[in-house]
Amino acid sequence: xxxxxxxxxxxxxxxxxxxxxxxxxxxxxxxxxxxxxxxxxxxxxxxxxxxxxxxxxxxxxxxxxxxxxxxxxxxxxxxxxxxxxxxxxxxxxxxxxxxxxxxxxxxxxxxxxxxxxxxxxxxxxxxxxxxxxxxxxxxxxxxxxxxxxxxxxxxxxxxxxxxxxxxxxxxxxxxxxxxxxxxxxxxxxxxxxxxxxxxxxxxxxxxxxxxxxxxxxxxxxxxxxxxxxxxxxxxxxxxxxxxxxxxxxxxxxxxxxxxxxxxxxxxxxxxxxxxxxxxxxxxxxxxxxxxxxxxxxxxxxxxxxxxxxxxxxxxxxxxxxxxxxxxxxxxxxxxxxxxxxxxxxxxxxxxxxxxxxxxxxxxxxxxxxxxxxxxxxxxxxxxxxxxxxxxxxxxxxxxxxxxxxxxxxxxxxxxxxxxxxxx
Ligand SMILES: Cc1cc2nc3c(=O)[nH]c(=O)nc-3n(C[C@H](O)[C@H](O)[C@H](O)COP(=O)(O)OP(=O)(O)OC[C@H]3O[C@@H](n4cnc5c(N)ncnc54)[C@H](O)[C@@H]3O)c2cc1C
Numbered sequence: 001x002x003x004x005x006x007x008x009x010x011x012x013x014x015x016x017x018x019x020x021x022x023x024x025x026x027x028x029x030x031x032x033x034x035x036x037x038x039x040x041x042x043x044x045x046x047x048x049x050x051x052x053x054x055x056x057x058x059x060x061x062x063x064x065x066x067x068x069x070x071x072x073x074x075x076x077x078x079x080x081x082x083x084x085x086x087x088x089x090x091x092x093x094x095x096x097x098x099x100x101x102x103x104x105x106x107x108x109x110x111x112x113x114x115x116x117x118x119x120x121x122x123x124x125x126x127x128x129x130x131x132x133x134x135x136x137x138x139x140x141x142x143x144x145x146x147x148x149x150x151x152x153x154x155x156x157x158x159x160x161x162x163x164x165x166x167x168x169x170x171x172x173x174x175x176x177x178x179x180x181x182x183x184x185x186x187x188x189x190x191x192x193x194x195x196x197x198x199x200x201x202x203x204x205x206x207x208x209x210x211x212x213x214x215x216x217x218x219x220x221x222x223x224x225x226x227x228x229x230x231x232x233x234x235x236x237x238x239x240x241x242x243x244x245x246x247x248x249x250x251x252x253x254x255x256x257x258x259x260x261x262x263x264x265x266x267x268x269x270x271x272x273x274x275x276x277x278x279x280x281x282x283x284x285x286x287x288x289x290x291x292x293x294x295x296x297x298x299x300x301x302x303x304x305x306x307x308x309x310x311x312x313x314x315x316x317x318x319x320x321x322x323x324x325x326x327x328x329x330x331x332x333x334x335x336x337x338x339x340x341x342x343x344x345x346x347x348x349x350x351x352x353x354x355x356x357x358x359x360x361x362x363x364x365x366x367x368x369x370x371x372x373x374x375x376x377x378x379x380x381x382x383x384x385x386x387x388x389x390x391x392x393x394x395x396x397x398x399x400x401x402x403x404x405x406x407x408x409x410x411x412x413x414x415x416x417x418x419x420x421x422x423x
Contacts (some may be wrong), residue, residue, distance in 0.1 A: 103368025
């Protein structure tokens with residue numbers, strides 16, 4: 001049942017793209033490395049603008065975070081607006097807040113325009129207060145978000161019970177801008193749309209070397225070379241090879257378990273409007289339904305690690321705590337994925353050479369931001385204008401103590417899950 005690398009989303013993906021490995025040399029305006037949201041959105045935007053584009057993916061489209069996540073299409077970042085401004089200043093912060101407030105609309109518009117079959121549901125998300133202090137945190141977020149014009153709404157414990165069907169919450173913050181998708185199908189659908197407007201999409205084509213020669217980049221894969229004026233590296237937490245341009249981040253693992261589809265009777269009382277949910281716990285829990293009515297519940301941790309027993313024990317108990325009627329609902333699948341966290345939780349765009357940009361570090365919020373950053377990096381490179389980027393490009397980004405911090409997150413999550421599974 002548990003295959004940490006095989007997400008349920010691969011089993012239920014209704015989208016497909018023809019993406020043969022690269023077998024001959026090519027010359028294009030823009031080469032994109034990585035076939036997640038960032039890379040596919042960049043390829044789509046550039047091809048739509050009339051540029052010749054070649055996307056190279058080491059494995060399959062959506063192999064990385066884009067094919068493993070929860071599927072919550074959120075507005076904004078994890079950080080509330082005041083913290084974003086504190087880290088990157090008012091001017092840059094306000095621009096980013098504004099761009100990402102509109103990100104769910106960008107995502108759902110692309111889905112509609114290109115007929116992407118990714119189970120889109122735009123009924124909002126509920127950030128659920130797991131405790132009285134969690135509710136205070138939501139009240140602060142609510143105030144800050146209202147100041148920047150976000151149409152968020154605080155709902156009472158009774159309303160949270162009506163909406164989620166769980167009596168576990170002290171209240172919730174409802175964001176009507178957000179929604180849920182089948183995350184892998186969205187990535188594959190973006191790649192399919194890019195291919196339909198002329199982009200070359202190649203899976204099983206890892207970029208093994210990248211050199212700037214004359215006025216061109218030369219990207220080497222096992223099956224051929226791609227020459228391009230501009231490059232976008234969209235490899236994020238699943239970066240392979242290319243040590244000189246490896247992104248710096250703290251890897252944090254997040255796992256999910258999917259139940260078998262719930263019966264009609266059970267579905268009537270559980271998330272009747274299908275909002276995507278997560279809670280205010282320090283070691284957070286997410287839960288949502290998919291189109292077939294599976295309950296998908298997740299928490300922080302690495303299923304390939306020694307803590308796996310603690311995580312799988314916790315998830316069974318947590319589901320029963322949230323929904324006693326699901327105590328015996330069998331789990332169909334469990335998987336995990338790696339998130340690239342940055343210390344300030346702000347995504348980074350790095351200039352990795354002439355006409356070459358890389359983006360990473362969405363810190364667990366990559367569906368909207370990846371879509372927006374990919375598109376805007378492509379627009380900026382094609383117009384030769386870095387002022388078009390969503391955040392200013394930096395020449396390099398460092399993170400310190402990444403191994404220690406990864407171990408800290410994993411052991412903290414395993415310990416919390418172990419304790420909560422026992423008591
Ligand atoms: C478990 C989990 C839950 C999450 N939940 C949410 C959520 O609910 N909502 C949300 O907004 N975000 C969520 N996120 C974050 C989101 O999934 C990521 O931020 C997003 O997918 C990043 O997209 P990307 O395109 O930048 O990178 P990725 O999707 O990771 O794509 C990078 C790609 O680059 C390829 N690659 C690497 N090296 C090379 C190379 N040398 N040559 C060619 N290709 C290469 C990889 O194979 C990979 O496919 C979650 C993440 C995880 C892991």
